[in-house]
Amino acid sequence: MQNREKWKPSKFIYTKGKLVASRDEKELNLAFRLIATLTAEFYDRNLKQYAKGKLLDLGCGKVPLYEAYRDYVTDIICVDWDKSIYKNIYLDFELDLTKTLPFADNEFDTIILSDVLEHIPVPEHLWKEMARVLSRNGKLIMNVPFYYWIHEKPYDYYRYTEYALRRFVELSGLRVVQLKPIGGALEVMVDIFANNINRLPKLGRLLSRFAQWFTLRFKRTRYGKKLLEATSDKFPLGYFLVAEKPQ
Numbered sequence: 001m002q003n004r005e006k007w008k009p010s011k012f013i014y015t016k017g018k019l020v021a022s023r024d025e026k027e028l029n030l031a032f033r034l035i036a037t038l039t040a041e042f043y044d045r046n047l048k049q050y051a052k053g054k055l056l057d058l059g060c061g062k063v064p065l066y067e068a069y070r071d072y073v074t075d076i077i078c079v080d081w082d083k084s085i086y087k088n089i090y091l092d093f094e095l096d097l098t099k100t101l102p103f104a105d106n107e108f109d110t111i112i113l114s115d116v117l118e119h120i121p122v123p124e125h126l127w128k129e130m131a132r133v134l135s136r137n138g139k140l141i142m143n144v145p146f147y148y149w150i151h152e153k154p155y156d157y158y159r160y161t162e163y164a165l166r167r168f169v170e171l172s173g174l175r176v177v178q179l180k181p182i183g184g185a186l187e188v189m190v191d192i193f194a195n196n197i198n199r200l201p202k203l204g205r206l207l208s209r210f211a212q213w214f215t216l217r218f219k220r221t222r223y224g225k226k227l228l229e230a231t232s233d234k235f236p237l238g239y240f241l242v243a244e245k246p247q
Contacts, residue, residue: 185231
């Protein structure tokens with residue numbers, strides 16, 4: 001990773017020892033706070049358990065997860081594409097992820113793929129390349145959206161079900177360690193509401209903030225947990241996946 005000394009938090013921050021969504025609206029739009037918070041919870045738990053050795057951060061952007069994995073790995077390689085209008089000072093490689101990766105077989109112990117797969121027009125090739133460069137017993141740690149708005153147009157190509165993700169894992173010779181839905185029906189509805197009401201001046205922002213705040217607190221209650229359990233299978237906001245390369 002280039003210019004580590006210049007890195008600063010962006011999409012995620014640490015508060016009271018937990019990874020959470022940033023409150024800085026220059027880094028994270030208010031309307032995206034709910035899904036970012038839910039995603040942060042999964043990464044916070046799993047990076048501590050699975051991140052190790054040499055790590056490859058594919059589609060790294062501003063490397064928002066750097067603080068969450070840096071203490072668990074020995075080396076970090078940051079990769080992103082060349083379509084961004086902003087210069088990325090952290091990049092080691094500027095690559096097209098639809099093409100062969102310039103890395104050796106079994107080179108990486110951990111691969112991060114956060115909010116990237118939906119932007120890859122030829123996902124099968126990327127899966128084969130990730131499996132190739134991942135070491136034996138290495139882990140792929142990733143998330144994708146599902147019931148989520150069209151973003152980064154025109155480079156938003158797919159939404160994947162649990163079964164598509166399992167198929168990719170199987171066809172690439174990996175094994176599912178964990179595959180969990182992110183959110184359920186309530187989170188989907190609130191995400192849609194927050195993204196649209198946020199466009200209204202003043203009152204819209206207040207309603208967007210309150211709806212997301214209430215949802216995050218309600219989901220921790222007994223009734224919130226029951227609703228999530230009952231709806232996340234058919235109405236996930238996204239998915240979180242950990243896969244490994246067998247010995």
